[in-house]
Amino acid sequence: MAEALKLKNKTLLTSIMVFIIVCVAGYNLIYSSNIKKADKLKLKIEEAKKIKVLLQNVKVLDDKINVYSAMKNDSPEPSSFLSRVVDIATGCEIKTDDIKAGTIISDGQYKFLPCGISFTAPYKKFMLFLNRLETDKKYTKIESLSIMPIAPQAGAKVPGDMLKNKSEGVLVTVNMELLGFYAD
Secondary structure (H helix, E strand, O other), rough: HHHHHHHHHHHHHHHHHHHHHHHHHHHHHHHHHHHHHHHHHHHHHHHHHHHHHHHHHHHHHHHHHHHHHHHHHOOOHHHHHHHHHHHHHHHHOOOOOEEEEEOOEEEEEEEEEEEEEEEEEEEHHHHHHHHHHHHOOOEEEEEEEEOOOOOOOOOOOOHHHHHHHHHOOOOEEEEEEEEEEEEO
16 A cells, blocks of 8 residues: 555656646747747837838828929929919909010029019009919019009009009009929
């Protein structure tokens, strides 16, 4: 019986040892594989965050490109730029006396179309025209500007409708040289 008890104890002790060894080995295998998986997931999450930041940067750059693209004129044809200037003038109730286009000026990859415009209008309408020209979504540079007030003199030929409304300010003659921006 003592031998049977010894054998039982040895079997029990061996079983416990095998169980502990299997548990430790299984835990290490499962734990280490899960640690590796967690590390891979952390790397993927970091990469996804970097990609998200890069996509946001691309979006910001795309928005900037769209803003700059909107500044250039749609067509390098003189009629496009000139008609836009005339449309702004007409919107301000200004009748142009003279408008002329020059030849396209190249500056690297940028191109500018010169334009000369002259008109007579009340000062307030001229300022409205200037404001609309400045705030237009297309880039226009004013190269030169001359303003001369017109004093009504006896015998001067000034259209009657221009002198009717004195609240619009002094009547002025304006000569401007403009550059319209283009890019290839």
